[in-house]
Amino acid sequence: TGSSGINAEYGEHTETTPPPPVRDVDNESWDSGFVHGGGKCLDDWDAADVVEWLTGVGLGDYRDIFLDNDIRGINLPDLSKADMRDLGVTKLGHRMTLVQEIKKLRSEGCR
16 A cells, blocks of 8 residues: 555554644643743733733733733732722633633743
8 A cells, every 4th residue: 555545454544644743832821822921931921921911811802901000920820809800800701711821820830
């Protein structure tokens, strides 16, 4: 048969192409595959990095609120649900998403 095709006896694909490259996930949000903070540690993020991250996790509608309040990376782990309500994040689902995504940031280390 050649270097590629289907092995009819076993129904297996026998193509010998290499597997796709593995993504570097050290600095990515798991759900979106979004690389955030330009490789900086969370504590070094400025408000623009936070806004970029918010957009990447699907919460870009809150960009202006976070910028106006100068929310930086160092502030994110301490942001409570009450703080989020004070900022204007009124939808429960959005607050829950923020909490989950912030937990992911914490688990990535570098804090």
